[in-house]
Amino acid sequence: MNLDARQKLSSFQAVDAGLDDDGAYAGPSARCVLFTLEDEIYGIYVKKIREVLRVGKIRQVAGTPSHVLGVINVRGVIVTVVDTRTVYGMPRKPVTDLSRIIIVELEEEQTVGMMVDFVMEVRDIPESRFEALSSTKENASRYIQGIAHYQNNVIILIDVDNMMMKLA
Amino acid sequence: MDEDILQDFLVEATELVDQLNEQLVDLEQSPSDRDLLNAVFRGFHTIKGGAGFLGITPLIEVCHRAENVFDKIRNGDVEYDAVAADVILRAFDVISDSINLLNEGHRELPENNPTLLKELDALTKGQLAAPVAEEGASQPKLSLPADVDPDGDMTDDEFEALLNQRDQLEGGAGVAVSQAEKALQLPEGLDPDGEITDDEFEALLNQRDSLDTLHVGGVAQTPSLQLPEGMDPDGEITDDEFDALLNQRDLLEMSAMTEPEEEIPVMKPVAKPAVARAQVASDDDEPVSSGASKAPAKPGTTESTVRVDTKRLDEIMNLVGELVLVRNRLLTLRTTQASGEELSNAVANLDHVTTDLQTSVMKTRMQPVKKVFGRFPRVVRDLARKLGKEIELELRGEETDLDKNLVEALADPLVHLVRNSVDHGIEMPADRIKAGKPKKGTVILAAEQEGDHILLSITDDGKGMDPDVLRRKAVEKGMLDEMTANQLDDKAAFELIMSAGFSTAEQISDISGRGVGMDVVKSMITKLNGSIDIHSVLGEGTRMSIRVPLTLAILPTLMVSFGEDNYAIPLTSVQEIFDYETGKTNKIDGQMMVRLREKSIPLYFLTEWLAPEKVKDDYAGDKVVIVTIGNQRAGLVVEQVNGQEEVVIKPLGMMLKKVAGYAGATITGNGSIALILDLPGVIHRFQ
Numbered sequence: 001m002n003l004d005a006r007q008k009l010s011s012f013q014a015v016d017a018g019l020d021d022d023g024a025y026a027g028p029s030a031r032c033v034l035f036t037l038e039d040e041i042y043g044i045y046v047k048k049i050r051e052v053l054r055v056g057k058i059r060q061v062a063g064t065p066s067h068v069l070g071v072i073n074v075r076g077v078i079v080t081v082v083d084t085r086t087v088y089g090m091p092r093k094p095v096t097d098l099s100r101i102i103i104v105e106l107e108e109e110q111t112v113g114m115m116v117d118f119v120m121e122v123r124d125i126p127e128s129r130f131e132a133l134s135s136t137k138e139n140a141s142r143y144i145q146g147i148a149h150y151q152n153n154v155i156i157l158i159d160v161d162n163m164m165m166k167l168a
Numbered sequence: 169m170d171e172d173i174l175q176d177f178l179v180e181a182t183e184l185v186d187q188l189n190e191q192l193v194d195l196e197q198s199p200s201d202r203d204l205l206n207a208v209f210r211g212f213h214t215i216k217g218g219a220g221f222l223g224i225t226p227l228i229e230v231c232h233r234a235e236n237v238f239d240k241i242r243n244g245d246v247e248y249d250a251v252a253a254d255v256i257l258r259a260f261d262v263i264s265d266s267i268n269l270l271n272e273g274h275r276e277l278p279e280n281n282p283t284l285l286k287e288l289d290a291l292t293k294g295q296l297a298a299p300v301a302e303e304g305a306s307q308p309k310l311s312l313p314a315d316v317d318p319d320g321d322m323t324d325d326e327f328e329a330l331l332n333q334r335d336q337l338e339g340g341a342g343v344a345v346s347q348a349e350k351a352l353q354l355p356e357g358l359d360p361d362g363e364i365t366d367d368e369f370e371a372l373l374n375q376r377d378s379l380d381t382l383h384v385g386g387v388a389q390t391p392s393l394q395l396p397e398g399m400d401p402d403g404e405i406t407d408d409e410f411d412a413l414l415n416q417r418d419l420l421e422m423s424a425m426t427e428p429e430e431e432i433p434v435m436k437p438v439a440k441p442a443v444a445r446a447q448v449a450s451d452d453d454e455p456v457s458s459g460a461s462k463a464p465a466k467p468g469t470t471e472s473t474v475r476v477d478t479k480r481l482d483e484i485m486n487l488v489g490e491l492v493l494v495r496n497r498l499l500t501l502r503t504t505q506a507s508g509e510e511l512s513n514a515v516a517n518l519d520h521v522t523t524d525l526q527t528s529v530m531k532t533r534m535q536p537v538k539k540v541f542g543r544f545p546r547v548v549r550d551l552a553r554k555l556g557k558e559i560e561l562e563l564r565g566e567e568t569d570l571d572k573n574l575v576e577a578l579a580d581p582l583v584h585l586v587r588n589s590v591d592h593g594i595e596m597p598a599d600r601i602k603a604g605k606p607k608k609g610t611v612i613l614a615a616e617q618e619g620d621h622i623l624l625s626i627t628d629d630g631k632g633m634d635p636d637v638l639r640r641k642a643v644e645k646g647m648l649d650e651m652t653a654n655q656l657d658d659k660a661a662f663e664l665i666m667s668a669g670f671s672t673a674e675q676i677s678d679i680s681g682r683g684v685g686m687d688v689v690k691s692m693i694t695k696l697n698g699s700i701d702i703h704s705v706l707g708e709g710t711r712m713s714i715r716v717p718l719t720l721a722i723l724p725t726l727m728v729s730f731g732e733d734n735y736a737i738p739l740t741s742v743q744e745i746f747d748y749e750t751g752k753t754n755k756i757d758g759q760m761m762v763r764l765r766e767k768s769i770p771l772y773f774l775t776e777w778l779a780p781e782k783v784k785d786d787y788a789g790d791k792v793v794i795v796t797i798g799n800q801r802a803g804l805v806v807e808q809v810n811g812q813e814e815v816v817i818k819p820l821g822m823m824l825k826k827v828a829g830y831a832g833a834t835i836t837g838n839g840s841i842a843l844i845l846d847l848p849g850v851i852h853r854f855q
Contacts (some may be wrong), residue, residue: 059733059841061820062778063827063853071820071833073841078833080823110822168822 029124033102034155035116037085042116043125043148043155050103050111052119055095067167069115072101079103081113082167088142093117104160112164125150130157170222177218178271179473184211185264186542192253192260193545199241199248209238215263226277227266233288234259240292250553255287257546474572476532484532487525494518530719534569537615537622540579541566544586544613551590558597558607559590564614570622571719577696578624578716581689585626585712586613588686593630593710603707605629620718627711633704635661645670662702666690697723697740720817725834727813727842728793728806730779734842736815736834737804741795741847745809748790762792762803769794771803772854777829797847804850813837817844829853 032043033052051074058070058081067086071078081101085093101113129148143163148155188211195204216231234256240246248256262284266277497514541563552559594600594609601607612627635658642648642664648656656664664670666686693700698716717724725736726745746764753762753771760771771792792803815834824830831846 057840059833059843061824061827061830061843062780063829064824068823071824071841073835073839076818076835078818078820078841080821082823106822108822112821112823164823168825 027126027128029126030130031122031124032155032157033122034120035100035102036118036120037088037116038090041120041153041155042084043123043157044102044104044160045157046122048104048106048160050105053101053103053113055099055101055115065167072113074103074111074113077111079111079113081115082164084114084116087163087167104164106161106164110164112160114160123150125155174222174270177222178267181215181218181267182271184215185260185267186539187211188260189264189546190542192257193549195248196250196253196549202242205238205242205248209235209242212238212263215267224266224270224277226280227263229280229285230259230262230266230288233285233292234263236292237288246291252291254553255284255291257550258284259288474532474535480528480532484525484528487521487528490521491518491525494521530721531569533572533719533721535572535575536566537568537570537575537624538566539575540582541613541615543579543583547583547586548590548611551587552594555591556596557590557594557609559594559609559611562610562612564612565616568615568617568622570615570716571721573720574622574696574716574718577692577720578714581692581714582613582624582626584686584689585714586611589626589628589630589710589712593628593632595631599631603631617718618715621715622718624714624716625711627709629709632706632708632710633662633665633702634706638662638664641670642667659702662704665702666700694740696720697738699740722814723817723834723844724812724814725844726793727810727836728774728791728804728808729810730775730807732840733778734810734836734840735774735778735806736813736842736844737793737795738831738844738847739812741797743794743796743801745791745793748787748792748805750787764794764803769801769803771805772851773805774850775805775807777850777853795847797851802847802851815842815844 031046033046033049034041034043036042053072053074056072058072060070061068064070067083069081069083071080073079083092085091095115096117098118099115100119101115102119103111103113105111125148129150130146131148142156143159143166145157145159145162148157188208191204191208191211195201195208198204212231212235216228216235219227219231237246237252237256241248241252246252262280269277494514494517498511498518501511501514544563545561548559548561551557589611594611595603595605597607600609610629612625614623614625614627616623635656638661639648639653639656642661643650643653647664647667647670666689670685670687690700693714693716696716697720698714701713701715702710703713704710723736724739726739726742728735728737752764753760755761756768760773761768762771763769773787787805790805790807791809792805793809794801794803813836815836817832818834819832820827820830829846829849829852831844831849833841833843836842
């Protein structure tokens with residue numbers, strides 16, 4: 001994987017400063033990376049994300065659970081890649097040009113890669129848009145931190161620490 | 169307590185404790201070494217200073233007293249003999265334990281054992297009396313080192329005599345003592361029966377206190393502060409002494425006592441004589457070697473910081489600068505359609521810089537083996553004293569550097585081996601003389617670098633091992649049949665002691681042979697990718713050699729592959745490689761076996777696990793890699809053997825921690841990832 005193939009988050013330009021649909025300021029906001037799986041939009045807090053990579057060669061590891069795609073070499077660090085689709089019970093899908101691996105940083109300096117269909121943008125979502133989530137069993141199993149209705153979309157915010165802890 | 173200052177103090181104190189550990193034992197060997205003596209004094213003094221600043225009272229109490237003792241020793245008033253050393257070493261253990269507790273995050277230290285403080289005071293005070301109270305020669309036993317019983321107890325008689333000496337001294341030294349003091353003490357303090365009960369003692373002290381308070385009015389304060397400590401016969405105050413004096417004053421203020429400080433050392437222990445005595449018994453249960461038995465527990469607290477020479481850091485900084493230059497060069501070349509030659513020059517340069525950088529960074533992890541060796545003089549000293557043996561420990565190659573993790577990991581196995589040498593190797597002095605050897609046994613602990621390995625050896629000139637006895641034991645324990653046992657050569661017979669459940673000690677002593685035997689040592693060394701070798705000559709001694717790689721981060725491996733997938737097998741486990749031939753294999757009880765020199769070895773087809781979709785019927789052309797796992801051998805069938813490669817071990821991360829069979833991963837020369845196999849885990853998968 002060469003340097004060009006690596007798309008740093010900082011190169012994303014599509015940051016709007018927490019404005020609501022009408023362009024008015026809507027209070028404090030949380031900056032999220034938005035991506036898609038099938039036709040659902042998911043978000044992860046930007047501070048949990050180290051970088052977003054194009055998909056290179058993934059080394060498979062025999063004997064791992066089905067949601068683990070394998071390991072990749074990120075500048076000398078071996079990072080496990082999780083198939084986010086499998087985690088959410090969607091069928092596996094071949095890697096396309098749009099596929100990306102989001103490298104997330106967990107507690108205790110652990111990093112994990114999440115394979116996603118398509119990374120949309122980085123966006124500030126006003127905190128007022130987040131909906132408190134009833135802690136149903138189903139929500140817990142989906143590692144969901146919250147849901148935001150924003151600009152006619154439903155964004156599912158992922159609790160990555162929780163997700164990876166459960167998967168490990 | 170200010171946490172930052174505390175941390176600084178702990179770093180310094182930990183270093184000082186390490187130094188003192190060694191220096192104290194050295195001092196016992198050469199008590200007249202002024203430099204050593206001063207270094208020890210300074211060590212206690214510095215720890216006390218820091219503790220005083222932070223108000224760690226239990227630590228101050230002990231350091232202060234130890235410092236006093238060493239001041240006396242410096243002045244030649246007290247002799248540092250074995251008895252004194254026992255007391256001092258116990259005080260040192262208290263200090264060392266306190267520092268460890270603080271390092272582990274405890275902030276409340278336990279109260280000091282009054283007996284220890286009492287003994288330390290006795291060490292100072294009793295000797296103080298000796299030069300002055302010369303007419304008291306009729307009771308020479310009472311003066312300092314002798315009056316501290318080896319059992320750590322002090323009888324009332326002794327204590328009483330000690331007090332008398334003190335009083336005489338104070339009179340003799342002209343500390344402006346009024347006759348009233350003596351007059352007061354004699355009738356009240358001394359019973360006709362010659363015994364002082366606790367009550368009487370209390371009363372005595374009270375009287376003295378009131379007396380002293382009276383004194384303070386009449387006597388200049390400064391001289392009374394300085395004199396009782398008997399700092400200097402020449403009447404001059406050196407900086408050190410002045411410091412000590414100041415510290416005493418501080419101590420005094422800290423303990424919020426109103427008496428002149430001369431009282432403090434005595435007051436504390438005496439104030440609770442009942443408690444003191446009650447604790448003596450439990451104290452005695454702890455043998456002299458308490459320090460030694462605690463020593464192996466130390467590495468449990470692993471340091472998370474390393475001290476690096478700034479020169480090394482400058483070197484790294486410089487190399488990183490070079491690296492940036494090379495990068496810039498390459499970036500320019502990319503835009504300017506450079507010729508192949510320019511490019512290859514730049515890449516060659518990059519190669520150099522990165523290699524140097526790797527070496528430099530690796531060096532920052534290196535620590536002198538002295539860190540492990542430092543504890544051994546004490547371990548050997550205590551053990552030898554306990555066993556009644558005379559042993560000299562010689563340390564060689566202490567400056568040899570090795571990886572920080574290794575330094576920590578080697579501590580336990582080495583302690584075990586050294587104890588073995590002292591306990592089982594070296595004979596009792598009488599036996600040694602009978603055998604025509606010098607009375608004093610020698611144990612040599614040596615380290616040297618051997619290419620990319622470190623060779624550690626423990627050599628003793630003790631009784632050595634008898635291979636015949638070992639063979640017989642193995643048969644008795646049912647580990648071998650007689651035939652096999654007799655076929656073992658001597659070397660193999662020595663290696664028997666490293667098998668589980670093999671202890672030849674007729675009597676299990678509490679020093680070695682506690683069940684944790686040589687087999688544990690061996691497995692610890694194997695875990696470090698090291699090997700252990702035993703050489704012994706009956707009657708002449710034993711030599712144990714441990715060979716470990718310089719660093720744990722780099723692992724020599726055998727690269728094997730299935731198609732495109734690379735796997736690395738740790739080279740230390742690989743015994744031999746040969747072609748797979750169907751004719752040599754057979755199936756026994758469902759398990760494929762291969763015959764190798766009349767022995768059957770189980771075969772495992774790695775494809776079945778690593779690439780189930782590639783399982784085939786005919787493995788002709790594949791290779792068999794024979795590996796050793798503990799005491800068993802196994803054959804791994806692989807598609808291709810690519811040769812040897814030194815790899816940098818990288819952890820697989822938390823997601824794959826639970827997947828058995830991998831020790832980590834590494835990046836190969838062509839940039840792809842190879843998985844490092846963990847052989848016990850691999851075999852486990854097949855069973």
